[in-house]
Amino acid sequence: MLKQRTLKSLVRTTGVGLHSGHKVTLVLRPAAPGTGIVFRRVDLTPPVDMKADPYAVGDTRMASCLERDGAKLGTVEHLMSALAGLGIDNLYVDVDAEEIPILDGSAAPFVFLLQSAGIEEQNAPKRFLRVKKAVEVKDGDKWARLEPYEGFRLEFSIQFNHPAVDKSGTQVAVDFADQSYIRDIARARTFGFTQDVEAMRAQGLALGGSLENAIVMDEYRVLNADGLRLPDEFVRHKVLDAVGDLYLVGAPLLAKFSAYKSGHALNNRLLRALLADQTAWEWTTFEVAAKTPARIAHLYPDLQFA
Numbered sequence: 001m002l003k004q005r006t007l008k009s010l011v012r013t014t015g016v017g018l019h020s021g022h023k024v025t026l027v028l029r030p031a032a033p034g035t036g037i038v039f040r041r042v043d044l045t046p047p048v049d050m051k052a053d054p055y056a057v058g059d060t061r062m063a064s065c066l067e068r069d070g071a072k073l074g075t076v077e078h079l080m081s082a083l084a085g086l087g088i089d090n091l092y093v094d095v096d097a098e099e100i101p102i103l104d105g106s107a108a109p110f111v112f113l114l115q116s117a118g119i120e121e122q123n124a125p126k127r128f129l130r131v132k133k134a135v136e137v138k139d140g141d142k143w144a145r146l147e148p149y150e151g152f153r154l155e156f157s158i159q160f161n162h163p164a165v166d167k168s169g170t171q172v173a174v175d176f177a178d179q180s181y182i183r184d185i186a187r188a189r190t191f192g193f194t195q196d197v198e199a200m201r202a203q204g205l206a207l208g209g210s211l212e213n214a215i216v217m218d219e220y221r222v223l224n225a226d227g228l229r230l231p232d233e234f235v236r237h238k239v240l241d242a243v244g245d246l247y248l249v250g251a252p253l254l255a256k257f258s259a260y261k262s263g264h265a266l267n268n269r270l271l272r273a274l275l276a277d278q279t280a281w282e283w284t285t286f287e288v289a290a291k292t293p294a295r296i297a298h299l300y301p302d303l304q305f306a
Contacts, residue, residue: 008118015101081244085181169232
Protein backbone atom coordinates (compact mmCIF):
# COMPACT_ATOMS: atom_id res chain seq x y z
CA MET A 1 0.00 0.00 0.00
CA LEU A 2 0.96 3.65 -0.34
CA LYS A 3 1.95 4.53 3.23
CA GLN A 4 1.99 7.61 5.44
CA ARG A 5 5.36 9.20 6.18
CA THR A 6 7.10 11.04 9.00
CA LEU A 7 10.73 11.77 9.93
CA LYS A 8 13.18 9.22 11.33
CA SER A 9 14.70 11.72 13.78
CA LEU A 10 14.43 15.23 15.17
CA VAL A 11 16.07 18.09 13.28
CA ARG A 12 16.42 21.80 14.05
CA THR A 13 17.53 25.08 12.54
CA THR A 14 17.50 28.80 13.32
CA GLY A 15 16.75 31.78 11.14
CA VAL A 16 14.91 35.07 10.95
CA GLY A 17 11.24 35.77 10.30
CA LEU A 18 10.71 37.48 6.94
CA HIS A 19 8.00 39.79 8.21
CA SER A 20 8.73 40.00 11.96
CA GLY A 21 12.51 40.26 11.67
CA HIS A 22 12.77 38.18 14.87
CA LYS A 23 15.17 35.28 15.43
CA VAL A 24 13.41 31.91 15.29
CA THR A 25 14.38 28.39 16.33
CA LEU A 26 12.54 25.68 14.40
CA VAL A 27 12.41 22.03 15.52
CA LEU A 28 10.84 19.29 13.37
CA ARG A 29 9.83 16.12 15.23
CA PRO A 30 8.39 12.75 14.12
CA ALA A 31 4.69 12.15 14.74
CA ALA A 32 2.46 9.07 14.84
CA PRO A 33 0.24 8.01 11.93
CA GLY A 34 -2.89 10.12 11.62
CA THR A 35 -1.40 13.09 13.49
CA GLY A 36 -1.15 15.40 10.49
CA ILE A 37 1.06 18.50 10.52
CA VAL A 38 0.89 20.20 13.94
CA PHE A 39 2.61 23.54 14.61
CA ARG A 40 3.40 24.39 18.25
CA ARG A 41 4.26 27.83 19.65
CA VAL A 42 6.61 26.62 22.41
CA ASP A 43 7.42 30.19 23.51
CA LEU A 44 3.90 30.60 24.92
CA THR A 45 2.69 29.40 28.33
CA PRO A 46 1.05 27.01 27.92
CA PRO A 47 2.23 26.12 24.41
CA VAL A 48 -0.42 26.52 21.70
CA ASP A 49 -0.91 23.86 19.02
CA MET A 50 -2.15 24.83 15.56
CA LYS A 51 -2.95 22.03 13.14
CA ALA A 52 -2.64 22.51 9.40
CA ASP A 53 -6.22 23.43 8.51
CA PRO A 54 -7.62 25.91 5.96
CA TYR A 55 -10.07 27.18 8.59
CA ALA A 56 -7.17 28.06 10.91
CA VAL A 57 -5.76 30.53 8.37
CA GLY A 58 -6.34 34.16 9.39
CA ASP A 59 -4.05 36.87 8.03
CA THR A 60 -3.06 36.30 4.39
CA ARG A 61 -1.15 39.53 3.74
CA MET A 62 2.05 38.41 1.97
CA ALA A 63 1.95 34.99 3.74
CA SER A 64 -0.36 32.36 5.23
CA CYS A 65 -0.80 32.82 8.98
CA LEU A 66 -2.39 30.27 11.33
CA GLU A 67 -4.34 31.54 14.33
CA ARG A 68 -5.72 29.90 17.46
CA ASP A 69 -6.83 31.28 20.84
CA GLY A 70 -5.16 34.62 20.12
CA ALA A 71 -1.85 32.99 19.11
CA LYS A 72 -0.51 33.41 15.58
CA LEU A 73 2.09 31.69 13.43
CA GLY A 74 2.99 33.27 10.10
CA THR A 75 4.70 32.26 6.86
CA VAL A 76 3.93 28.56 7.08
CA GLU A 77 3.59 28.08 3.31
CA HIS A 78 7.24 27.36 2.35
CA LEU A 79 7.62 24.62 4.97
CA MET A 80 4.19 23.23 4.05
CA SER A 81 5.28 23.21 0.41
CA ALA A 82 8.39 21.17 1.22
CA LEU A 83 6.31 18.73 3.30
CA ALA A 84 3.89 18.29 0.41
CA GLY A 85 6.71 17.85 -2.10
CA LEU A 86 8.34 15.10 -0.02
CA GLY A 87 5.06 13.45 0.96
CA ILE A 88 5.37 14.02 4.73
CA ASP A 89 2.00 13.31 6.36
CA ASN A 90 2.76 13.52 10.09
CA LEU A 91 5.03 16.00 11.87
CA TYR A 92 5.33 18.24 14.92
CA VAL A 93 6.75 21.69 14.15
CA ASP A 94 8.01 23.50 17.28
CA VAL A 95 8.61 27.24 16.92
CA ASP A 96 9.72 29.76 19.56
CA ALA A 97 8.43 32.87 17.76
CA GLU A 98 5.46 34.12 15.76
CA GLU A 99 6.78 33.13 12.35
CA ILE A 100 8.46 30.24 10.53
CA PRO A 101 12.03 31.31 9.56
CA ILE A 102 12.37 32.43 5.96
CA LEU A 103 15.89 30.93 5.52
CA ASP A 104 16.83 31.65 1.87
CA GLY A 105 13.29 32.52 0.74
CA SER A 106 12.61 29.18 -0.97
CA ALA A 107 11.63 25.69 0.18
CA ALA A 108 15.04 24.18 -0.59
CA PRO A 109 16.49 24.58 2.96
CA PHE A 110 13.41 22.83 4.38
CA VAL A 111 13.84 20.01 1.87
CA PHE A 112 17.48 19.68 3.03
CA LEU A 113 16.40 19.58 6.70
CA LEU A 114 13.78 16.91 6.05
CA GLN A 115 16.15 14.77 4.03
CA SER A 116 18.85 15.17 6.71
CA ALA A 117 16.47 13.84 9.37
CA GLY A 118 15.52 10.92 7.14
CA ILE A 119 12.04 10.01 5.96
CA GLU A 120 10.28 6.97 7.41
CA GLU A 121 7.24 5.15 6.07
CA GLN A 122 4.56 4.28 8.63
CA ASN A 123 2.24 1.30 8.84
CA ALA A 124 -0.88 3.21 7.83
CA PRO A 125 -2.37 4.01 4.41
CA LYS A 126 -1.67 7.47 3.00
CA ARG A 127 -4.90 9.49 2.68
CA PHE A 128 -5.58 11.65 -0.35
CA LEU A 129 -8.33 14.19 -0.88
CA ARG A 130 -9.73 13.58 -4.37
CA VAL A 131 -11.51 16.45 -6.12
CA LYS A 132 -14.66 15.12 -7.80
CA LYS A 133 -15.96 18.25 -9.55
CA ALA A 134 -14.69 21.70 -10.49
CA VAL A 135 -14.64 24.46 -7.85
CA GLU A 136 -13.61 28.06 -8.64
CA VAL A 137 -13.21 31.33 -6.74
CA LYS A 138 -12.66 34.84 -8.14
CA ASP A 139 -11.53 38.25 -6.92
CA GLY A 140 -11.84 40.83 -9.70
CA ASP A 141 -9.70 39.52 -12.56
CA LYS A 142 -7.93 37.04 -10.28
CA TRP A 143 -9.14 33.46 -10.09
CA ALA A 144 -8.21 29.99 -8.86
CA ARG A 145 -9.76 26.63 -9.73
CA LEU A 146 -9.59 22.97 -8.71
CA GLU A 147 -10.73 20.24 -11.11
CA PRO A 148 -10.79 16.43 -11.05
CA TYR A 149 -7.44 14.87 -12.01
CA GLU A 150 -5.87 11.54 -11.11
CA GLY A 151 -2.58 13.07 -9.99
CA PHE A 152 -1.45 16.56 -8.97
CA ARG A 153 -0.97 19.21 -11.66
CA LEU A 154 -0.63 22.99 -11.29
CA GLU A 155 -0.94 25.65 -13.99
CA PHE A 156 -0.20 29.22 -12.94
CA SER A 157 -0.09 32.61 -14.69
CA ILE A 158 1.12 35.90 -13.20
CA GLN A 159 1.11 39.53 -14.31
CA PHE A 160 3.24 42.23 -12.67
CA ASN A 161 3.95 44.63 -15.57
CA HIS A 162 7.61 44.69 -14.59
CA PRO A 163 10.38 44.21 -17.17
CA ALA A 164 12.36 41.70 -15.08
CA VAL A 165 9.28 39.56 -14.43
CA ASP A 166 7.78 39.83 -17.91
CA LYS A 167 10.91 38.66 -19.69
CA SER A 168 11.38 35.72 -17.30
CA GLY A 169 8.19 33.91 -18.25
CA THR A 170 4.81 34.43 -16.64
CA GLN A 171 3.17 31.02 -17.16
CA VAL A 172 4.12 27.54 -16.04
CA ALA A 173 2.56 24.07 -15.87
CA VAL A 174 3.92 21.44 -13.50
CA ASP A 175 2.73 17.85 -13.20
CA PHE A 176 4.40 16.04 -10.31
CA ALA A 177 3.94 12.64 -11.92
CA ASP A 178 6.43 13.78 -14.59
CA GLN A 179 8.45 16.56 -12.93
CA SER A 180 10.46 16.82 -9.74
CA TYR A 181 9.37 19.09 -6.89
CA ILE A 182 12.95 19.30 -5.60
CA ARG A 183 14.49 20.15 -8.99
CA ASP A 184 11.73 22.21 -10.58
CA ILE A 185 10.00 24.09 -7.73
CA ALA A 186 11.75 23.97 -4.32
CA ARG A 187 14.61 26.38 -5.17
CA ALA A 188 12.36 29.25 -6.37
CA ARG A 189 12.61 32.21 -3.98
CA THR A 190 10.07 34.74 -2.81
CA PHE A 191 10.35 38.19 -4.41
CA GLY A 192 9.50 41.84 -3.81
CA PHE A 193 9.92 45.36 -5.12
CA THR A 194 11.91 48.19 -3.51
CA GLN A 195 9.07 50.66 -4.14
CA ASP A 196 6.77 48.53 -1.94
CA VAL A 197 9.15 48.11 0.99
CA GLU A 198 8.24 51.30 2.87
CA ALA A 199 4.50 50.58 2.69
CA MET A 200 4.98 46.95 3.78
CA ARG A 201 7.18 47.90 6.74
CA ALA A 202 4.60 50.46 7.84
CA GLN A 203 2.21 47.49 8.14
CA GLY A 204 4.77 45.47 10.10
CA LEU A 205 5.69 43.33 7.09
CA ALA A 206 9.03 42.46 5.45
CA LEU A 207 11.00 43.64 8.51
CA GLY A 208 13.42 40.72 8.06
CA GLY A 209 13.62 40.85 4.28
CA SER A 210 16.96 41.19 2.50
CA LEU A 211 18.86 40.15 -0.59
CA GLU A 212 19.81 37.02 1.35
CA ASN A 213 16.25 35.72 1.56
CA ALA A 214 14.36 37.23 -1.39
CA ILE A 215 14.67 38.33 -4.99
CA VAL A 216 14.54 42.13 -4.82
CA MET A 217 13.80 44.38 -7.80
CA ASP A 218 13.86 48.11 -8.41
CA GLU A 219 11.74 49.58 -11.21
CA TYR A 220 13.78 47.89 -13.93
CA ARG A 221 15.92 44.96 -12.80
CA VAL A 222 16.80 42.27 -10.29
CA LEU A 223 19.20 43.66 -7.67
CA ASN A 224 20.57 40.31 -6.42
CA ALA A 225 24.15 39.91 -7.61
CA ASP A 226 23.64 36.22 -8.44
CA GLY A 227 20.52 36.87 -10.53
CA LEU A 228 17.84 34.21 -10.87
CA ARG A 229 18.19 30.52 -10.01
CA LEU A 230 15.62 29.51 -12.62
CA PRO A 231 14.72 31.33 -15.86
CA ASP A 232 11.08 31.64 -14.72
CA GLU A 233 11.74 31.74 -10.97
CA PHE A 234 8.96 34.25 -10.23
CA VAL A 235 6.04 32.17 -11.46
CA ARG A 236 7.61 28.97 -10.09
CA HIS A 237 7.69 30.56 -6.63
CA LYS A 238 3.97 31.24 -6.96
CA VAL A 239 3.55 27.51 -7.65
CA LEU A 240 5.71 26.75 -4.58
CA ASP A 241 3.40 28.94 -2.49
CA ALA A 242 0.29 27.32 -3.95
CA VAL A 243 1.59 23.81 -3.17
CA GLY A 244 2.08 24.87 0.46
CA ASP A 245 -1.22 26.71 0.76
CA LEU A 246 -3.14 23.76 -0.71
CA TYR A 247 -1.43 21.28 1.62
CA LEU A 248 -3.11 23.09 4.51
CA VAL A 249 -6.19 21.06 3.58
CA GLY A 250 -4.56 18.29 5.64
CA ALA A 251 -3.69 15.78 2.92
CA PRO A 252 -2.27 15.65 -0.60
CA LEU A 253 -4.80 16.62 -3.27
CA LEU A 254 -5.66 14.58 -6.31
CA ALA A 255 -6.60 17.49 -8.55
CA LYS A 256 -5.62 19.94 -11.23
CA PHE A 257 -5.08 23.43 -9.82
CA SER A 258 -5.07 26.37 -12.20
CA ALA A 259 -4.83 30.05 -11.32
CA TYR A 260 -4.35 33.56 -12.64
CA LYS A 261 -2.76 36.12 -10.29
CA SER A 262 -3.82 34.08 -7.26
CA GLY A 263 -2.20 34.48 -3.85
CA HIS A 264 -2.52 33.20 -0.29
CA ALA A 265 -5.99 34.69 0.30
CA LEU A 266 -7.53 33.27 -2.87
CA ASN A 267 -5.80 29.90 -2.43
CA ASN A 268 -7.36 29.65 1.03
CA ARG A 269 -10.79 30.72 -0.22
CA LEU A 270 -10.55 27.97 -2.83
CA LEU A 271 -9.93 25.29 -0.20
CA ARG A 272 -12.83 26.53 1.90
CA ALA A 273 -15.13 26.56 -1.14
CA LEU A 274 -14.08 22.99 -1.93
CA LEU A 275 -14.68 21.69 1.59
CA ALA A 276 -18.02 23.50 1.80
CA ASP A 277 -19.38 21.37 -1.06
CA GLN A 278 -19.57 17.81 0.24
CA THR A 279 -20.22 16.53 -3.30
CA ALA A 280 -16.98 18.03 -4.64
CA TRP A 281 -14.49 15.80 -2.85
CA GLU A 282 -13.86 12.47 -1.13
CA TRP A 283 -11.14 10.77 0.92
CA THR A 284 -9.30 7.89 -0.71
CA THR A 285 -6.38 5.54 -0.05
CA PHE A 286 -4.39 3.17 -2.26
CA GLU A 287 -3.78 -0.08 -0.46
CA VAL A 288 -3.30 -2.33 -3.50
CA ALA A 289 -0.51 -1.45 -5.94
CA ALA A 290 -2.27 -2.97 -8.94
CA LYS A 291 -5.30 -0.71 -8.43
CA THR A 292 -3.33 2.53 -8.13
CA PRO A 293 -3.41 4.82 -11.20
CA ALA A 294 0.06 5.26 -12.68
CA ARG A 295 0.14 9.05 -12.24
CA ILE A 296 -0.59 8.68 -8.54
CA ALA A 297 2.00 5.95 -8.07
CA HIS A 298 4.55 8.29 -9.68
CA LEU A 299 3.81 11.33 -7.45
CA TYR A 300 6.46 10.17 -4.96
CA PRO A 301 9.09 8.30 -6.99
CA ASP A 302 11.01 7.24 -3.88
CA LEU A 303 7.91 5.80 -2.21
CA GLN A 304 7.63 2.05 -2.53
CA PHE A 305 4.56 -0.14 -2.23
CA ALA A 306 4.77 -2.77 0.48
